[in-house]
Amino acid sequence: MQELLSPEGLRVDGRRPNELRKISCRASVLRSSDGSAYYEQGNTKVLVAVYGPHESRHRSQVQFDRAFINVEFNVAPFSTNERRKRSKNDKRLLEIASAIKQTFEPVVITTLFPRSQIDIYLHLFQHDGGTLETCINAATLALIDAGIPLHDYVCACTAGYIENTPILDLNHTEEASPETPDLTIAILPRTQKIALLQMESKLHVEKVEEIITAAMHGCKFIHKKLDDAVSQVTKELSEKLNQ
Amino acid sequence: MLRSRAFVKRTRKGNVVRVVKEHYLRDDIHCGFCDCQNPVCLARKKAIFEEGEENGAGQKALETNAPLSADPRDSTKWGKHYLIPDTNVFINQIDILEKPVLCDVIVLGTVLEELKGLSMAVYSRVRSIVSNHGAIRRWFVFSNEHHRETFVDREKDESPNDRNDRAIRVATKWYNTHLKERYGISALMLTDDANNRKLATESGIPTEGVKDYLETFVDHPELIEMMSSVTIQRDKDWEGYTDHITSGQIQAGLKSGFLVQGTLQVASYNYLEGSIFGQGPDGKEQKILIVGRKAMNRAIHGDRVVVKLLPKSEWKSVPSTAIEDEDEDTVPESASENKDKGKDAVVPEKSTADGPSKKKIRVSDEPKDDTDENDAPAIPLGEVVGIIQRHWRPYCCFVDPKQHISKSATGDSAMRSLYVLAMDRRIPKIRIMTRQANKLVGQRLLVALDAWPKESRYPQGHFVRLLGSAGDRATETEVLLLEHDVPYQEFSAKVLADLPAEGDKWLFDPERDGVLAGKRRDLRDINVCSIDPPGCTDIDDALHARKLPNGNFEVGVHIADVTHFVKPNTAMDAEAANRSTTVYLVDKRIDMLPPLLGTNLCSLHCNVDRLAFSCIWEVDSDANIVNVDFCRSVIHSKASFTYGEAQARIDDPSNTDDLTEGVRTLNRLAKKMRAKRMAAGALTLSSPEVRFKLENNSQDPVDVEMKALQETNALVEEFMLLANISVARKIFSHFPDTALLRRHPTPPPQNFDNLQRALASLSMKLDIESSLTLGNSLDKAVLPEDPYFNTLVRILTTRCMMQAVYFCSGTVNREDFNHYGLATEIYTHFTSPIRRYSDVMVHRLLAASIDKETVYGDELTNKTKMREQCDTLNHRHRMAQQAGRSSVELFTNLFFKGKTVIEDGYVTQILQNGFSVLIPQYGIEGIVYTTDKDAKNTSTPILKYNSDTNRLESATSPDSAVIYLFQKVKVLLEVDDQPVSANVSSMRRKLHLRLLTPNIEGLSVPQDELKAIKSKIGDSLKDTGDDTRHKEEEKLAEKITADPSIVDKI
Incomplete structure (x- = not known):
C-alpha cells in the first residue's frame, strides 16, 4: 500500500493536508465563442467554451419558459498516461456532463432566455485527479466571460480522508487509492449554499462534516482565484475600451 | 515552488508510459534542531506547537517533531555532530542503527524513498525507530526532497542512484551551513561508498565510513562486531554459483512462460531439497523440485525465486544422485555435518551416496515419488536462476561445533570467521566475522544475513546479539519465541x-x-x-x-x-x-x-x-x-x-x-x-x-x-x-x-491415503464422504483389545485435516465458508x-x-x-501454535534430561529411513532411525521401505522384522546428558528414541546394554506392561475424545 501521507505531514507531492494544488486560470481565451476559459489545477487542465444563449437547434429540447443548458464533456485521448480513446457515449463522461448541467441549472438565470439554449463545451487535456471540480470552476469562469447572468459563482473542490486527516484537493494518486474516500462539493460562495455534493465511497457519517468543512475552505480560496481572473479580464477589456 | 517530476514506467500490461507528477518544493520545512532560531524553523515549530496544543500536548509534539539536541555526540575529529546515514548504511547496518547508543540521527526523505524500493522490512524498522524512539533517541526525518534549498534535479546522463547520492550530499551540506556557524554543530554523512565520500570531501562535506566511525565508540566494541561486511572469501574446490539473471530477464522470462516464480520451501527433513508451487509445463499449478545447493543457487527458505525448468529427460534421474554428488565432492568440510544431520534428520545423505538404494529418500506420505517413475508422472525439476525478493530474517544460531575454536583463535581481539548453524535446519550454515569466537561456543546467538556472493559456498552474516547459553530454559524459550516470530517485548x-x-x-x-x-x-x-x-x-x-x-x-x-x-x-x-x-x-x-x-x-x-x-x-x-x-x-x-x-x-x-x-x-x-x-x-x-x-x-x-x-x-x-x-x-x-469469519476447508481425499491403507490391513475403513460419515466411521474404529487405538486413529485423522483459517467474507465464495470440523x-x-x-x-x-x-x-x-x-x-x-508445541518439546527434553525411561508407543508414521513413535503416556512423538549408527558401512539400512505396503521391512528377510503403522512398540527414551555444545544434534535439542521390541537385529537395543541400563535406573524403571497403566489409558481415551482443539480452539 502506498504511503499517501507521511508521518511528517506531507503528501506524495509535497503538499500539506490543507493545501490546494497550484491554480492558474484565464478567461476569454477563444475568439470564436461567446465565452471561454482555460483552467489549470495542478496537472488537471481544462478548456471551456460557452455559446449562447441562442436559438435551440432541436425542437424537442425547447423549453417555453427558460433556456436549455447543454453540456458536452470531452476527454482528450492523450490526457492520461496511457492513451485511450473514449467513445462519445462513455457513461462516465455523460455522468460528469449531467452533474455539471444539474449544478448550473439553478444558478444560471435561465428564465431570462425562454425557448433558447446555452452550450457549455468542456475539454479535458490533462488529467491528474479532480475532474469534476476543475470542470465546474472552469465552466463558471467561461459563463461569466460569456456574460450569462448567474446568481453567484459556483466554486467546487474535492476533499478526502487519509490517516484520520481531512485532505484537500486530491490528485490522481490519492484519488486512485481505493482506501481514500473522496467527496466533491460545489458551493455558491455568497450564500454558502451547496450546489453539488458527490461522494461515491464509504465514509462514516461523523467524518463527513469534517471534510465538508475542509472542502468549503478550499472553495472559498478558489472563489478568490476566479474572482481575480474575472477582474483581470475586465481590466484588460476596459483598457481596450479606453484606447 | 513547483517542479514536475516525470519518469517512464512499465505498466502491468507491459506498455511503457510516461508518468508526470507534480512535485511541490516548500519553504516551511524545519531542520529539526530543538533550539534553532532560524525564522523558518521557528515559524514551523510554532505551528507544530499550536497544533499539538489542541490536544493539550503542544510541548510533546514539539519534542517529537524537533528532537535534535543541542548537545549531540562530540568527537575529536568532527566536533559536535549529527549523523546522516545513506541508504546502504541503513540496508546493511540496520541492526547497529537500532542500538540506542546511536542518537541524533537525521533520516533524509531521499533515503526513505530509496529504502521503500529496496526493502520494506528495513523501511518499517527505520520508521518504527523514529515513531517509537524519535523523541528520546533524537531521530528526525528531514523531507529534503520537498525543501526548496535541498531539492536537486536529475542532471543529464546522471543515473538515479547518482542523483540520490548527490541529494544526500546537498542535504548534508545544507545542514552544515544551517547549523555549523551559529551553533557549532556539524552534520556527518555516513556512507561506505568510496566514490560518494570522495565527492563529498571535494566539496567540503564531512563524511566517514561506518567502520571508522564505529571505532570511535570505544566503550561499545560490540557495535563493530555487528557490522555487516561482505568480504569475498573463495572456498577452495568451489567453482562458485551461477549469476542471477537481471530483473528485466526475469520479467521477460515470466511473461513468456519460460520461467516460473514461487516461494522456495525447503523440506524440513532434507535441507538440500527445495520446492516451489508454480505453473508447471502443462500450465497447471504444481510442485517443482529444486534439488541440491547448486540448483537452489543461493536462495534461502522463504525467498521468492524464479525457476527455470530442467529438460524432461533429467526428471527421470529424480533425484538422489544429483545431491549426493555435490555433497561428496564439493562439500568436504560439511561432510561431517551431513553425517551428523543424517543422524537426526530423516535423511541419511551419506548412506545413499553410493549405496544400492538410489531412490530418493523422502517422507512416505508422498507416494508419487516412491512409485516407479515409469508409470507415475515425474515431478518437474528446476533450478533457481533469479531471486525476486529475499525473505531473510535474523536467525537463532549456534557455533558449528565441528570447528576447532580454541586452537585457532589467537586471541580475543583477532577477527576470525566462524560458521554458525541455524536452529532452523532449512537454513544453510552462515559465516560470520567475530572477535569473540571463544565466548560464543555453546551459546545461542542471533545472526542476520548480509549477502551471499556467488563465490562463497555459504551466505555471510553478522552477529546481532547473544541470547544466552544453550540448554538454559530462559534462553531456549527466547529462541523459540524468536524462531516463531512472536513479538514478545514488553509493552511500550x-x-x-x-x-x-x-x-x-x-x-x-x-x-x-x-x-x-x-x-x-x-x-x-x-x-x-x-x-x-x-x-x-x-x-x-x-x-x-x-x-x-x-x-x-x-x-x-x-x-x-x-x-x-x-x-x-x-x-x-x-x-x-x-x-x-x-x-x-x-x-x-x-x-x-x-x-x-x-x-x-x-x-x-x-x-x-x-x-x-x-x-x-x-x-x-x-x-x-x-x-x-x-x-x-x-x-x-x-x-x-x-x-x-x-x-x-x-x-x-x-x-x-x-x-x-x-x-x-x-x-x-x-x-x-x-x-x-x-x-x-x-x-x-x-x-x-x-x-x-x-x-x-x-x-x-x-x-x-x-x-x-x-x-x-x-x-x-x-x-x-x-x-x-x-x-x-x-x-x-x-x-x-x-x-471476519473462520473456515475450515474440506480435506482432499488423498490426504487420507496412507491412513486408509494402514486401516485396511486391520480391515477397517474410514468413510470420508462427509464429516458426518467420517465421524461415524471413526466411532467404529475400535479394537477391543486396545482402548487407545481409537484415540490414535483420531490423532492421525486430525493430521489429515486442513488448517482452519480466518478470512474476509468478501474474498471467498459463499459456498466455501463452511467449517468442516464443526459442521x-x-x-x-x-x-x-x-x-x-x-x-x-x-x-x-x-x-x-x-x-x-x-x-x-x-x-x-x-x-x-x-x-x-x-x-x-x-x-x-x-x-x-507451533511455539506452544515447541515449548512443550523443550520442557519434555528438560523433563527427560538425564533420565532413561522405557515406554510403550505406537507407530504413527513410516518414513524411508525411520518411523515415528507416539508415546501416549507423555504425548510425545519421536523418530526411531533404522540406520545403524555404529556400523561403518551405513550404506545398507537394516530396514527397507516397501512402498506398496507402506511398511519397513528387513532388507535380508522381509518377513522376519517389519514395522507398520499402528504397531505397538516398546522404546527406550533418553536425552543426551552430554554437554550441549558437544554435537549438532544436542544443540538442536532432540529426544532420542531407541527401539526395544520388536527385537530387530542391529536396530533394537542389545540385551546386554538393556540390562546395564535397567540396573542403572533400577527401581525407577516402570514395567509398562502392567494392568494399572491400561486402566489409566482407558480413562484417558474416553476423555480425550472431547477435545476438538486441534482443529479449532474455540
Missing part, C-alpha cells in the same frame, strides 16, 4: 498510555459507560458465573441460564468487552493487531493486551462489575433456538468455577441454589445441542496434549500429565460454539463484504477477545451491526485492510 510506554487513566482503580460508572444512555444493558442482577481451567486469570467468558415464564430458557453468554477499552487507531490497538494472539508457553504467557486489561479490567472476575458483550438466546427445552439478541452489558459474576468445581456442583444433588441450577440447566441444554451437532456431522478429533507440573521456584518440570477433560469443558465449549455461530451470521448479514456453514471467533485479536475485530463488527449509531472507520469496511489483517492473524495463530 506509548501502548500503556492508552490504558484507562484510573489504572486498577477503574470502576464501572453507569453514566460514563453508557448504561443511562441506553447503550448498555444492566444485567448485574442475573446469576452469572464463569467456568475455566484452574489458575485461569484472563477470563473471557461467563454464562447464565434461567427459566422464562413461558417454559423456555434464557441462556446468556457474556464475553469480556475488550473493545470498550481498546479503541481503533490507538497504539494499543496497533500493538494488539500485530501480536494478534496471546501465546501460551508451558511456563509463561505472552500477552496480546497489557495485563491491566487482560487479567483485570476486562477479565470477568467474580464479585465485581465488569463490562461485557452479551449474547442472549431464548431456547426451548429441546435446545432449539427461538430467538437471539446481542447487547453490550454490565454483569456481576457470582462465581468463578474451575471445570472441576462446576462438575462437583452438578454432581452434588443436595446443592439446589440458583447458580447450581443454572449450571445444571446449561449442562442439560449443552448435551442436547451437542447431540444435534454430532448428528449434523461435527467431528471429535484428538491430539496428544500434555500439561507439565512445574516446580514452583525453579519452574523446572517435575511431572507430565495428559490434559484431562470433563463434562463441563464440553458445556462451555458448546455455548461458545453457539455464540460464535450466531455472531457470525449476524455480522455477515450486516457486512457481507468485510465480515457448520458459517463460523467466526467471538468469545476470546482478551487473547485473540480476531475476536476484537468481530466485537467491533458486531457492535456496528447492532447499533447503527456506532462510529467506525474504514477498519471495518475496507476489504484490502481486512484481508491483510486476516493474513497476519493466520500467520500469528499458526506461529503461536
Whole structure:
C-alpha cells in the first residue's frame, strides 16, 4: 500500500493536508465563442467554451419558459498516461456532463432566455485527479466571460480522508487509492449554499462534516482565484475600451 | 515552488508510459534542531506547537517533531555532530542503527524513498525507530526532497542512484551551513561508498565510513562486531554459483512462460531439497523440485525465486544422485555435518551416496515419488536462476561445533570467521566475522544475513546479539519465541498510555459507560458465573441460564468487552493487531493486551462489575433456538468455577441454589445441542496434549500429565460454539463484504491415503464422504483389545485435516465458508477477545451491526485492510501454535534430561529411513532411525521401505522384522546428558528414541546394554506392561475424545 501521507505531514507531492494544488486560470481565451476559459489545477487542465444563449437547434429540447443548458464533456485521448480513446457515449463522461448541467441549472438565470439554449463545451487535456471540480470552476469562469447572468459563482473542490486527516484537493494518486474516500462539493460562495455534493465511497457519517468543512475552505480560496481572473479580464477589456 | 517530476514506467500490461507528477518544493520545512532560531524553523515549530496544543500536548509534539539536541555526540575529529546515514548504511547496518547508543540521527526523505524500493522490512524498522524512539533517541526525518534549498534535479546522463547520492550530499551540506556557524554543530554523512565520500570531501562535506566511525565508540566494541561486511572469501574446490539473471530477464522470462516464480520451501527433513508451487509445463499449478545447493543457487527458505525448468529427460534421474554428488565432492568440510544431520534428520545423505538404494529418500506420505517413475508422472525439476525478493530474517544460531575454536583463535581481539548453524535446519550454515569466537561456543546467538556472493559456498552474516547459553530454559524459550516470530517485548510506554487513566482503580460508572444512555444493558442482577481451567486469570467468558415464564430458557453468554477499552487507531490497538494472539508457553504467557486489561479490567472476575458483550438466546427445552439478541452489558459474576468445581456442583444433588441450577440447566441444554451437532456431522478429533507440573521456584518440570477433560469443558465449549455461530451470521448479514469469519476447508481425499491403507490391513475403513460419515466411521474404529487405538486413529485423522483459517467474507465464495470440523456453514471467533485479536475485530463488527449509531472507520469496511489483517492473524495463530508445541518439546527434553525411561508407543508414521513413535503416556512423538549408527558401512539400512505396503521391512528377510503403522512398540527414551555444545544434534535439542521390541537385529537395543541400563535406573524403571497403566489409558481415551482443539480452539 502506498504511503499517501507521511508521518511528517506531507503528501506524495509535497503538499500539506490543507493545501490546494497550484491554480492558474484565464478567461476569454477563444475568439470564436461567446465565452471561454482555460483552467489549470495542478496537472488537471481544462478548456471551456460557452455559446449562447441562442436559438435551440432541436425542437424537442425547447423549453417555453427558460433556456436549455447543454453540456458536452470531452476527454482528450492523450490526457492520461496511457492513451485511450473514449467513445462519445462513455457513461462516465455523460455522468460528469449531467452533474455539471444539474449544478448550473439553478444558478444560471435561465428564465431570462425562454425557448433558447446555452452550450457549455468542456475539454479535458490533462488529467491528474479532480475532474469534476476543475470542470465546474472552469465552466463558471467561461459563463461569466460569456456574460450569462448567474446568481453567484459556483466554486467546487474535492476533499478526502487519509490517516484520520481531512485532505484537500486530491490528485490522481490519492484519488486512485481505493482506501481514500473522496467527496466533491460545489458551493455558491455568497450564500454558502451547496450546489453539488458527490461522494461515491464509504465514509462514516461523523467524518463527513469534517471534510465538508475542509472542502468549503478550499472553495472559498478558489472563489478568490476566479474572482481575480474575472477582474483581470475586465481590466484588460476596459483598457481596450479606453484606447 | 513547483517542479514536475516525470519518469517512464512499465505498466502491468507491459506498455511503457510516461508518468508526470507534480512535485511541490516548500519553504516551511524545519531542520529539526530543538533550539534553532532560524525564522523558518521557528515559524514551523510554532505551528507544530499550536497544533499539538489542541490536544493539550503542544510541548510533546514539539519534542517529537524537533528532537535534535543541542548537545549531540562530540568527537575529536568532527566536533559536535549529527549523523546522516545513506541508504546502504541503513540496508546493511540496520541492526547497529537500532542500538540506542546511536542518537541524533537525521533520516533524509531521499533515503526513505530509496529504502521503500529496496526493502520494506528495513523501511518499517527505520520508521518504527523514529515513531517509537524519535523523541528520546533524537531521530528526525528531514523531507529534503520537498525543501526548496535541498531539492536537486536529475542532471543529464546522471543515473538515479547518482542523483540520490548527490541529494544526500546537498542535504548534508545544507545542514552544515544551517547549523555549523551559529551553533557549532556539524552534520556527518555516513556512507561506505568510496566514490560518494570522495565527492563529498571535494566539496567540503564531512563524511566517514561506518567502520571508522564505529571505532570511535570505544566503550561499545560490540557495535563493530555487528557490522555487516561482505568480504569475498573463495572456498577452495568451489567453482562458485551461477549469476542471477537481471530483473528485466526475469520479467521477460515470466511473461513468456519460460520461467516460473514461487516461494522456495525447503523440506524440513532434507535441507538440500527445495520446492516451489508454480505453473508447471502443462500450465497447471504444481510442485517443482529444486534439488541440491547448486540448483537452489543461493536462495534461502522463504525467498521468492524464479525457476527455470530442467529438460524432461533429467526428471527421470529424480533425484538422489544429483545431491549426493555435490555433497561428496564439493562439500568436504560439511561432510561431517551431513553425517551428523543424517543422524537426526530423516535423511541419511551419506548412506545413499553410493549405496544400492538410489531412490530418493523422502517422507512416505508422498507416494508419487516412491512409485516407479515409469508409470507415475515425474515431478518437474528446476533450478533457481533469479531471486525476486529475499525473505531473510535474523536467525537463532549456534557455533558449528565441528570447528576447532580454541586452537585457532589467537586471541580475543583477532577477527576470525566462524560458521554458525541455524536452529532452523532449512537454513544453510552462515559465516560470520567475530572477535569473540571463544565466548560464543555453546551459546545461542542471533545472526542476520548480509549477502551471499556467488563465490562463497555459504551466505555471510553478522552477529546481532547473544541470547544466552544453550540448554538454559530462559534462553531456549527466547529462541523459540524468536524462531516463531512472536513479538514478545514488553509493552511500550506509548501502548500503556492508552490504558484507562484510573489504572486498577477503574470502576464501572453507569453514566460514563453508557448504561443511562441506553447503550448498555444492566444485567448485574442475573446469576452469572464463569467456568475455566484452574489458575485461569484472563477470563473471557461467563454464562447464565434461567427459566422464562413461558417454559423456555434464557441462556446468556457474556464475553469480556475488550473493545470498550481498546479503541481503533490507538497504539494499543496497533500493538494488539500485530501480536494478534496471546501465546501460551508451558511456563509463561505472552500477552496480546497489557495485563491491566487482560487479567483485570476486562477479565470477568467474580464479585465485581465488569463490562461485557452479551449474547442472549431464548431456547426451548429441546435446545432449539427461538430467538437471539446481542447487547453490550454490565454483569456481576457470582462465581468463578474451575471445570472441576462446576462438575462437583452438578454432581452434588443436595446443592439446589440458583447458580447450581443454572449450571445444571446449561449442562442439560449443552448435551442436547451437542447431540444435534454430532448428528449434523461435527467431528471429535484428538491430539496428544500434555500439561507439565512445574516446580514452583525453579519452574523446572517435575511431572507430565495428559490434559484431562470433563463434562463441563464440553458445556462451555458448546455455548461458545453457539455464540460464535450466531455472531457470525449476524455480522455477515450486516457486512457481507468485510465480515471476519473462520473456515475450515474440506480435506482432499488423498490426504487420507496412507491412513486408509494402514486401516485396511486391520480391515477397517474410514468413510470420508462427509464429516458426518467420517465421524461415524471413526466411532467404529475400535479394537477391543486396545482402548487407545481409537484415540490414535483420531490423532492421525486430525493430521489429515486442513488448517482452519480466518478470512474476509468478501474474498471467498459463499459456498466455501463452511467449517468442516464443526459442521457448520458459517463460523467466526467471538468469545476470546482478551487473547485473540480476531475476536476484537468481530466485537467491533458486531457492535456496528447492532447499533447503527456506532462510529467506525474504514477498519471495518475496507476489504484490502481486512484481508491483510486476516493474513497476519493466520500467520500469528499458526506461529503461536507451533511455539506452544515447541515449548512443550523443550520442557519434555528438560523433563527427560538425564533420565532413561522405557515406554510403550505406537507407530504413527513410516518414513524411508525411520518411523515415528507416539508415546501416549507423555504425548510425545519421536523418530526411531533404522540406520545403524555404529556400523561403518551405513550404506545398507537394516530396514527397507516397501512402498506398496507402506511398511519397513528387513532388507535380508522381509518377513522376519517389519514395522507398520499402528504397531505397538516398546522404546527406550533418553536425552543426551552430554554437554550441549558437544554435537549438532544436542544443540538442536532432540529426544532420542531407541527401539526395544520388536527385537530387530542391529536396530533394537542389545540385551546386554538393556540390562546395564535397567540396573542403572533400577527401581525407577516402570514395567509398562502392567494392568494399572491400561486402566489409566482407558480413562484417558474416553476423555480425550472431547477435545476438538486441534482443529479449532474455540
